[in-house]
Amino acid sequence: MAGSAVVVGAGVGGLATAIGLRRAGWRVTILDRRAELERYGTAFGIHPTAQAALDRLGVGDAFRARAVPYRDGRIRTPDGRVLASLPLERIERRAGRPELLISRPYLLDVLQAALDVPVTYLENVSDATSLAGAHDLVVGADGINSAVRATLFGSRGEVRRVGTVTWIGVADFESAVHGETWGRGRFFGLTPIEPGRTNWYAAVPEATDAGDLRALFAGWHDPIPRILSGTDPDSWIRYEMRHLFPALPTFVHGGKVALVGDAAHAMTPNLGQGACTAILDAEALTRAVARHGVSGLPPALRAYDAERRRSAQRVAFGSRTLHRFVRTERSGLRDSLVRLLPS
Template sequence: MNGTAAVVGAGIGGLATAIGLRSIGWEVTVLERRPQIRPEGTALGLRPDAQAALARLGLGEELRHRTVPYRKARIRTPDGRRIADLPLERIERKGGTPVLMLSRISLMGLLLGAMGDTAIVTGTDITDPESLCKDYDLVVGADGLRSVVRPAYFGTATRPRYTGIVAWRGVAGFEPPEHGETWGPGQVFGITPQEPGSTNWYAAVSTPEGHRETLDDLRARYAGWHDPIPRILAEADEDAVLRHEIYDLSPHLESFVAGNVALVGDAAHAMTPSLGQGACQALLDAAALTDCLQTAGDVGSGLHVYDLRRRKPAQRIVTMSRRMTGLAGHHLAGPRNLLMRLLPA
């Protein structure tokens, strides 16, 4: 079964969905609000299931050329004592391949390169989302946390909720002796590989909504933490560091589909970055939606199966990520380490 589809949003979920639908014969138009697609961001970790989703879209081989494996990392206290190991070895054993790291810019480049002649219409403000259903057989809301598609078709009960956390991200100019996260009261610092020759760092700090801090304020927060955290922040360039208030969606949506409309990615299940699963879940959405529509007799039945397949698993990740955000910034070693053992591989 195929037809015409409008994909609203040209982020990871939107581009992956467009690639998938095109591969099974759909005529796809991507509608993007921004005048230009200019990817930004630092490292993403792709778990084995997300790698399989990209392979389903025909991008598995190219992915391997852009990534580095992430196999070992520790969680430590600010003075450097070990709390636990991140479950990277368990993820690799279960999935048959390690977590692969690359930058968001590189992943977006991979997806854009696979779009072929699929139309991407930039500078498009969707002022009447409901009218899209008259012009297309399928409408996909892939327009992120502040989606215009979601409230038009799914109501306004589910909305962005500030988590109390601000995330800072940057790239370190040297290779640290080891990777992992450091957890202290109200704040976390992480160091990961990013792609060949590049190291990613991030900080998550408890901050009132709307309160602005400078990079010097961030340096003061982490003064006295173990090496190489002070060095990374001392060498960071404020113009190159990204800062974002973190929101997720609450409460959970009762469905990811309404009529001939489906939500994917952050439009459906925006989550905190604590588990590093946002991009992975968007790719899983795209691959599942493609599979469900390919085998369905009509759009309605395909979307019904998509909702059954993706909604509860994605929402479980949202809940676990929210809990991890709360635990990571506190010295609650027992509950925190228990949750580490329960994290999905």
């Protein structure tokens, strides 16, 4: 039997959860504090496992129509020498399909178009307790500063800055090179995003202003200085890298509340897994809920926690570790180690 659910947050995790619950026949209310879907954000890498989850949610074809394959990415030094290749070929060989990239707004559009219930905007949830009284299931998909987590899961997970900000943007041409370029204490990324455009991000120490960026990356290989001088700093977006630490002991509470995505395990973006893990959470949660029905919510939530918590927290740990490794000032040692990776 189906029940009534409220999903707090209309990001990737919340919209994907709402889709899964609607497919299981649940009545779903989606609340978001914003006035509309935020139409900014970088290109998200979607791994084949998350693509398969999107297929199971019935949105795989719509997603692929807006996505581009990511097949050739290298790690380079600032003067352009290749240190290693990203494991994209291996991923494709093993999964039988490539990693795909999609811009955050397009992914949100795809998910929202698949929903047959509207999002209720300008609903800033501050205390999830009353929602739990009014619905069979409460899903906290409200991002890194989750109010659902804060009110119902205690204070164990803290939002921590990692000392790095990322300036992100989109260049109106296709770069011939993709991947990441690692310098001392800073790095620059270039990925496809859609035909004719290139997604870029510059990760620098927290105190860096947009005005310092051109000098910090002067002399780096093409097209990095060209991108920074050719785009308007007013169009760059500042994205602060943060994560949740320590990891939560559970993603579920009281047999009727579950956290998904950043609310459960916000991570630094270094492994490009923030959106993937949110999609995998949403699909696993709604699959368990559909299987057990409203009368079996406690076992459904336990099954979800068992399937996703350790796995997502391992990814978050890996991403944080990679962040420390990449942004080190000891770049000589780092580069020597990276050269040992299989190409």
